[in-house]
Amino acid sequence: MSQTTTTEDIQDDVGPEPEPGPAPLLRVTDLVKEFPVRSGLFRRQVGAVHAVSGVSFEIARHQTLGLVGESGCGKSTTGRVVLRLLEATGGSILFDGVEVAKASARTLRRLRERMQIVFQDPYASLNPRMTVESIISEPLRIHGRYRNGGTKRVKDLMELVGLKPEHINRFPHEFSGGQRQRIGIARALALDPDLLVLDEPVSALDVSIQAGVVNLLEELQDELGLAYLFIAHDLAVVRHISDAVAVMYLGKIVEQASSDDLYERPGHPYTQALLSAVPVPDPIRQKARERIILPGDPPSPVNPPSGCQFHPRCWHKLKLEESGVDTGICEAEDPALETRASSGVDHPVACHFAQLHEVV
Amino acid sequence: MADVEVEITTTTTKLDVQTIPEREAWRGPLLEVNNLSVSFPTDDGLVHAVDDLSFVLRDDEVLGIVGESGSGKTVTSLAILGLLPKSADVSGEIMFCGRNILGLNEREMAPLRGDRIAMVFQDALASLNPVATVGWQIAEAIKVHRDLDKKELGERVAELLGLVGIPNPRDRATQYPHEYSGGMRQRAMIAMSIANDPDVLIADEPTTALDVTIQAQVLDVLERVAEKTSSSILLITHDLGVVAGVADRIMVMYAGREAELGTVEEVFYKPSHPYTQGLLASLPRIDRRDSAMLHRIVGQPPSLIFVPPGCPFHPRCPEAELPGPCNTDRPPLIELSLTHLSACHFAERLLSEQEARRSEPERA
Numbered sequence: 266m267s268q269t270t271t272t273e274d275i276q277d278d279v280g281p282e283p284e285p286g287p288a289p290l291l292r293v294t295d296l297v298k299e300f301p302v303r304s305g306l307f308r309r310q311v312g313a314v315h316a317v318s319g320v321s322f323e324i325a326r327h328q329t330l331g332l333v334g335e336s337g338c339g340k341s342t343t344g345r346v347v348l349r350l351l352e353a354t355g356g357s358i359l360f361d362g363v364e365v366a367k368a369s370a371r372t373l374r375r376l377r378e379r380m381q382i383v384f385q386d387p388y389a390s391l392n393p394r395m396t397v398e399s400i401i402s403e404p405l406r407i408h409g410r411y412r413n414g415g416t417k418r419v420k421d422l423m424e425l426v427g428l429k430p431e432h433i434n435r436f437p438h439e440f441s442g443g444q445r446q447r448i449g450i451a452r453a454l455a456l457d458p459d460l461l462v463l464d465e466p467v468s469a470l471d472v473s474i475q476a477g478v479v480n481l482l483e484e485l486q487d488e489l490g491l492a493y494l495f496i497a498h499d500l501a502v503v504r505h506i507s508d509a510v511a512v513m514y515l516g517k518i519v520e521q522a523s524s525d526d527l528y529e530r531p532g533h534p535y536t537q538a539l540l541s542a543v544p545v546p547d548p549i550r551q552k553a554r555e556r557i558i559l560p561g562d563p564p565s566p567v568n569p570p571s572g573c574q575f576h577p578r579c580w581h582k583l584k585l586e587e588s589g590v591d592t593g594i595c596e597a598e599d600p601a602l603e604t605r606a607s608s609g610v611d612h613p614v615a616c617h618f619a620q621l622h623e624v625v
Numbered sequence: 626m627a628d629v630e631v632e633i634t635t636t637t638t639k640l641d642v643q644t645i646p647e648r649e650a651w652r653g654p655l656l657e658v659n660n661l662s663v664s665f666p667t668d669d670g671l672v673h674a675v676d677d678l679s680f681v682l683r684d685d686e687v688l689g690i691v692g693e694s695g696s697g698k699t700v701t702s703l704a705i706l707g708l709l710p711k712s713a714d715v716s717g718e719i720m721f722c723g724r725n726i727l728g729l730n731e732r733e734m735a736p737l738r739g740d741r742i743a744m745v746f747q748d749a750l751a752s753l754n755p756v757a758t759v760g761w762q763i764a765e766a767i768k769v770h771r772d773l774d775k776k777e778l779g780e781r782v783a784e785l786l787g788l789v790g791i792p793n794p795r796d797r798a799t800q801y802p803h804e805y806s807g808g809m810r811q812r813a814m815i816a817m818s819i820a821n822d823p824d825v826l827i828a829d830e831p832t833t834a835l836d837v838t839i840q841a842q843v844l845d846v847l848e849r850v851a852e853k854t855s856s857s858i859l860l861i862t863h864d865l866g867v868v869a870g871v872a873d874r875i876m877v878m879y880a881g882r883e884a885e886l887g888t889v890e891e892v893f894y895k896p897s898h899p900y901t902q903g904l905l906a907s908l909p910r911i912d913r914r915d916s917a918m919l920h921r922i923v924g925q926p927p928s929l930i931f932v933p934p935g936c937p938f939h940p941r942c943p944e945a946e947l948p949g950p951c952n953t954d955r956p957p958l959i960e961l962s963l964t965h966l967s968a969c970h971f972a973e974r975l976l977s978e979q980e981a982r983r984s985e986p987e988r989a
Contacts, residue, residue: 335836441925471693472863473922476907480918498836505909505919525914542841543911544866548889550912551870558845559838562806625912 288362289323290492291347291460296320296356298339298346302567315566316342318516319356321602326459327486329493331507331524333500333539335563339516340496344462347494348380349373360460378408381453385465387445391437397423397448398433404455422451427481443474447481454485462494467502479506500543504528512536515566515574518602522612532610532619534581541624555624572596573617585618592618644724645737648684648824648855651722655857656682656705656825661717661727663700663709663881670930674700676881677717682825687851687858689872689889691865691904695926697881698861702827705859706744707734721825740770743823747830749810753802759813760786760798766820785816788853789846808839812846819850826856832867844871865908869893874964877901880927880937883958887965894983897967897976899944936969944971 299313317339324330332340345351347358349365358365360376368376381404384390391400401419405411410418420430426447437445446466453461463482467475479502485491497503503510504524511521512535520533531537538557545551559578564570570577576595585592594617602615609621648655663675675697682688690698703709705719707729719727726737746752754762763785764778773781779798786794789812802810811831818826828847832840848871851858860872868875868889875892877885877900885898896902906920924941927933933940939951950956950970959972969975 335838443925471926472865472904473693473907473926476909476919476921479909480921483918500837501909501911504911505915528911538838540911542837544844544864544870545910545912546865546869546893546905546908547912548869548893551866556841556845558841562808562839 289325290361291324291494292357292359293323293343293347294321294357294359296343296346296358297354298342298351299354312567315516315569317346320513320516320518321356322511322518322521324460324492324494326492327490328509329486329495329507331503331510332494332496332513333498333503333510334513335498335539337515337563337566338513339566340513341464343513344382344464344494344496348377348382348462350382374408378404378456379458380460380462381456381458382462382464383446383449383453383466385468387442387449387469388437390449391445393437396434396436397428397440400437400448401451401455404452408456410456418455419451422454425454425485426451427477441474442470443478446470446478450478450481450485454489457489458491460492460494462496464496465498466495468497468499475502482506500528500540512539515563515569517574517615519575519615520613521602522610526610526612528625529623530610530612530621531624532605532608532612532614532621533575533616534579534622535575537622537624538580545625557624570596572598573600573615575616581616581618581620581622590618645726645741646722646724648722648741653723654681654720655684655722656859657718657720658701658705659718659720661701661704661719662715663697663704664714665710665712666714667930671714672929673932674713674881674929675704676932678878678881678883680876680883680886682857682859685855685857686873687860687871689868689875690859690861690878691863691868691875692878693863693926695880695929696878698878699829700881701878702744702829702859702861705825705827706738706742707731736770739766739818739823740821741823742825742827743818743821745811745814745818745826745828745831747833749807749814750802752814753810755802758799758801759805760800763798763813763817763820766817770821781820785820786813788819788849789813789816790842790849791816806839807835808842811835811839811843815843815846815850819854819856822854823856825859826850827859827861829861830863831860833862833864840867847871865893865904877904880932881929882937883966883968884938885965885967885969886958887962887967891962891965895965895976895979897961897965897972897979898938898969899942899975900938901967902975903941903943944969944975 296317297319298317299315301310302312302314304311320343322330334340346353353366365376398419401422402411402415405415423430428444428447467478470478495506507524509523510527511518514535520536531540538559541555541557557580561578573595576582582592582595600615600617602613604611604613605619608614608619659679661675661678665672665674692698704715709715718725760782763782767773767778767781782798783794786797791797791809791812805813832843862868872889874888876883879900885892885901892901896905903922907922909919922941927937935952935954936956939945945951956968956970958966958968960966961972961976
């Protein structure tokens with residue numbers, strides 16, 4: 266691999282794709298997912314956890330969208346609803362022009378070949394009683410593709426993800442964490458998917474191992490033209506791997522932009538606080554950086570705050586109030602995710618008072 | 626934690642503490658670990674968790690211990706507190722204010738623990754008692770070592786909770802751990818650990834399970850503790866970003882040994898051990914545009930049962946000369962400056978390369 270992969274290189278790769286068409290591979294519109302809260306003798310529904318409330322995004326072929334946010338913000342739920350591992354409460358998920366949310370069992374079966382998931386925990390996501398061969402070949406068997414050269418395909422996949430094909434008969438416990446995550450990736454690639462949902466794929470790995478898996482994911486994307494929905498809480502990894510990034514807070518996307526734009530020109534006070542909180546491994550820079558400390562914790566998605574959901578923790582709102590600005594709108598009205606001319610950033614931000622504030 | 630044992634033994638052991646000088650009366654290094662080795666017998670063989678490790682924790686400093694899983698950082702901290710299981714085979718010295726505390730029995734260790742040496746554990750939920758109020762638990766930690774009346778205790782608890790940034794400390798003290806959020810629990814743990822103004826505070830991955838905004842809150846509290854109390858802090862973490870902002874000095878560990886020791890600036894700007902260099906290069910950076918592939922350290926961390934001969938890092942090392950000293954001789958800690966040590970046969974060459982590289986852009 267050459268050391269520099271410029272954006273031109275990537276575009277060149279996209280060029281000769283069979284159907285480059287203008288439609289993105291995945292288009293999610295106003296996605297809603299609520300989990301019922303039941304209580305009492307008859308388990309009547311008394312409320313709902315608003316895990317995902319009105320999320321929209323697109324992913325083109327060969328592109329990576331990073332989805333970031335703190336635990337409980339709904340990023341993993343979003344990933345699962347997209348694959349219909351969970352049923353959506355509302356909204357539309359168009360995968361290559363087909364509506365996933367309403368697909369029949371048969372259509373869904375065909376769609377599932379093309380969209381796969383890699384889970385966070387390489388220890389819990391592999392059956393300890395199955396050999397690597399049976400783990401990686403399981404999707405091939407389920408979709409009736411094993412008979413013709415299944416073993417060869419498994420060996421090819423192992424080689425593709427950097428495992429030794431001669432370890433085909435080993436069990437998961439004989440592999441290290443990084444190698445297990447490679448097994449999970451090989452399994453996800455078995456059916457030649459177009460889209461991978463990567464749910465915290467490197468969070469459980471040590472630093473020196475993490476870099477290898479991140480590189481592998483990038484190489485695979487270049488080689489196979491995959492689209493990734495990369496869900497993670499590690500903002501540094503997300504910047505490195507993503508073309509575009511969406512920041513979620515309490516089930517909503519609060520800011521969305523190209524990767525460099527989001528990190529260098531954040532417009533939402535939450536994004537700014539999130540970025541400022543990530544420590545930089547450079548002592549002089551780290552000590553000089555501004556760290557925005559947010560008070561409290563994210564509120565409960567059962568009973569989200571009125572208006573802008575971030576307003577009870579918003580440092581920017583406090584500052585505005587100190588300088589005499591009326592911020593009543595923050596508590597009254599939910600800000601739309603849109604580009605605001607006054608904000609100084611040219612990407613969509615869901616904040617009434619969006620304003621550029623560089624923190625990285 | 627062994628609260629019960631502590632309570633039974635304290636009344637009889639106040640005398641033993643007298644043999645360890647008070648911090649003010651001791652002029653030498655606060656905590657000195659000399660040639661510490663810890664191994665555990667297992668069915669597969671002897672696990673060498675810590676192997677001939679030596680380091681010093683000075684007065685009023687924050688020492689960051691960085692390493693990946695299995696590098697021996699947690700075992701080292703448990704050895705200092707005398708919390709290793711009985712099956713562990715331990716040798717070496719742990720000098721606290723000039724007295725070896727390694728091998729002290731429970732009765733002798735109890736008055737030190739929580740009073741002069743305290744610890745913050747990673748998992749705050751598992752470390753707090755779910756059926757006692759947070760205030761009661763903090764008061765308990767004080768009562769074990771100090772005779773305070775109820776009013777004084779209440780005030781001290783509120784003061785501690787206030788110090789770690791918990792709002793309405795008096796009301797909050799009467800709540801149970803489940804009424805606290807994750808970040809508040811970790812802060813309550815820190816409040817408990819500094820309750821007796823310990824000389825040494827060991828924080829073992831204090832922010833690892835936390836979200837980044839909550840991590841920022843906890844780091845802020847740790848920095849405040851480092852500033853406002855006279856405790857020396859041993860900060861154990863795998864996150865180089867965390868130590869960059871908080872620590873004064875850093876020890877990088879690999880396979881139970883020290884790989885590199887130095888001030889934060891030395892370790893970050895002039896890393897002179899190939900493992901440190903590899904770790905720093907493999908980190909994706911939030912503050913940089915880079916589309917190039919990440920640097921990758923080849924191979925896996927070694928098994929601690931069959932540690933490679935010579936330098937334990939040699940099978941993964943880009944600098945290793947094989948066959949040569951790397952796979953035959955254990956590298957000594959080479960002194961690069963008064964504060965900078967590296968356990969690599971080629972440390973001096975690596976340092977001069979780093980210095981040459983760093984001065985280039987300055988000249989340009």
